[in-house]
Amino acid sequence: MILDGHDPAAITTTADALVRGELVGLPTETVYGLAADAGNEAAVRGIFAAKGRPADHPLIVHVASAAQVGDFAAEVPGFAQALIDAFWPGPLTLILPRRAGVAEAAAGGHTTVGLRCPSHPVAQALLAACATRGVRGLAAPSANRFGRVSPTTAQHVAQEFGDALRVLDGGPCDVGIESTIIDCTRGAPVLLRPGQIARADIERVTGQRLLLKNELSAPDPQAPGTLLAHYAPTARVRLMDARELRSALDVLGADARHIAVWSRAPLRPAARALLLRRMPDDAGEAARQLFAVLRDFDAAGVRLIWVETPPPDAAWDGVRDRLQRAAAAG
Ligand code: TXA
Ligand code: MG
Numbered sequence: 550m551i552l553d554g555h556d557p558a559a560i561t562t563t564a565d566a567l568v569r570g571e572l573v574g575l576p577t578e579t580v581y582g583l584a585a586d587a588g589n590e591a592a593v594r595g596i597f598a599a600k601g602r603p604a605d606h607p608l609i610v611h612v613a614s615a616a617q618v619g620d621f622a623a624e625v626p627g628f629a630q631a632l633i634d635a636f637w638p639g640p641l642t643l644i645l646p647r648r649a650g651v652a653e654a655a656a657g658g659h660t661t662v663g664l665r666c667p668s669h670p671v672a673q674a675l676l677a678a679c680a681t682r683g684v685r686g687l688a689a690p691s692a693n694r695f696g697r698v699s700p701t702t703a704q705h706v707a708q709e710f711g712d713a714l715r716v717l718d719g720g721p722c723d724v725g726i727e728s729t730i731i732d733c734t735r736g737a738p739v740l741l742r743p744g745q746i747a748r749a750d751i752e753r754v755t756g757q758r759l760l761l762k763n764e765l766s767a768p769d770p771q772a773p774g775t776l777l778a779h780y781a782p783t784a785r786v787r788l789m790d791a792r793e794l795r796s797a798l799d800v801l802g803a804d805a806r807h808i809a810v811w812s813r814a815p816l817r818p819a820a821r822a823l824l825l826r827r828m829p830d831d832a833g834e835a836a837r838q839l840f841a842v843l844r845d846f847d848a849a850g851v852r853l854i855w856v857e858t859p860p861p862d863a864a865w866d867g868v869r870d871r872l873q874r875a876a877a878a879g
Contacts, residue, residue, distance in 0.1 A: 551703045554671035554717035564678035566715055567687065570728055572596060574692050575675065575707040576719025577667040579640045579728050579744070580840070581698040582689030582705045586591040593654040593688050595800040597711060602695040607657035609642050609665050610686040613676035620685045622663050623648045628755040629733035635754040638668035640724050640745050644732040655688035661734050670718035691727060696878070698782050698840045701725050723839035726867045739765060743866040745836065776826060785879030786854045788872055794857055809846040812857035824849055828857060842876065
């Protein structure tokens with residue numbers, strides 16, 4: 550059932566449901582999460598089961614404020630604290646060494662924990678209500694089945710998990726792609742997943758160069774957050790530059806109704822049945838629309854989604870990453 554997340558009564562009943570060990574759909578500024586009490590192993594196992602997610606693939610723990618970090622992290626390096634001070638609450642997840650004995654199931658057996666303090670007012674209200682009930686953190690992956698497109702509305706979450714799930718409606722997500730993830734357990738900041746926060750801003754705040762995973766001398770073989778084929782709609786996604794796209798459209802025949810296109814370049818489709826959506830020129834706006842566009846295309850029943858390759862600028866890193874992974878899944 551979908552509840553108005555701005556209704557205080559809905560926050561109260563939802564916090565009570567979390568205390569009872571139930572799962573809940575949670576709006577955040579990035580994407581919607583499927584949340585459970587991070588300290589309740591059975592509830593956390595329920596998340597893995599509902600998503601069809603492998604048990605060693607760790608979940609992010611969401612906290613009400615930076616003051617909660619010490620409940621879960623054994624230690625916070627200086628550069629990680631600087632990131633917390635600069636970007637929390639907000640779309641940034643930090644991987645930190647985990648305190649022994651806490652959030653074991655959420656961490657999927659890893660010795661680290663992913664922590665994030667979301668800025669969405671509904672998430673903030675729910676986390677605060679949970680904290681007063683002794684629930685210090687909410688484990689929450691994106692509220693989609695494993696490997697599929699993340700949800701950016703309460704309706705998307707209901708489409709994934711059905712009406713029985715309690716979902717707080719906080720409106721469409723502002724950011725639209727998942728949080729930036731920075732591994733802070735390796736002595737220097739390492740980018741595991743690009744998001745909305747610009748790498749230049751991250752480097753300015755830490756005073757250090759942000760390493761990429763492939764620069765690590767000993768990459769974590771399990772390195773989660775890095776599965777290539779991810780974020781995939783049912784239709785196959787192909788990335789093309791504007792020229793390739795134009796010539797592909799030129800040779801299209803009657804099959805056009807099985808194809809959807811998302812491009813910045815204005816196109817004049819020869820084929821009438823073609824489903825055409827305009828990709829915004831602004832990277833932030835494109836991120837906001839990305840997952841809803843892929844879901845709309847899927848709902849229209851197309852077999853192929855042709856997407857214009859995003860510009861090479863850093864501002865597009867997050868959108869490009871999600872599209873490349875969606876394309877790799879096909
Ligand atoms: O924006 C977001 O981060 C959303 C909202 C709901 O907060 N959550 C989200 O969760 O995207 P999920 O589970 O779909 O993606 C989290 C990623 C996963 O790829 C997971 O492997 C990685 O974070 N992760 C979580 N804990 C980790 C850890 N201890 N070490 C390394 N990676 C971790
Ligand atoms: Mg996810």
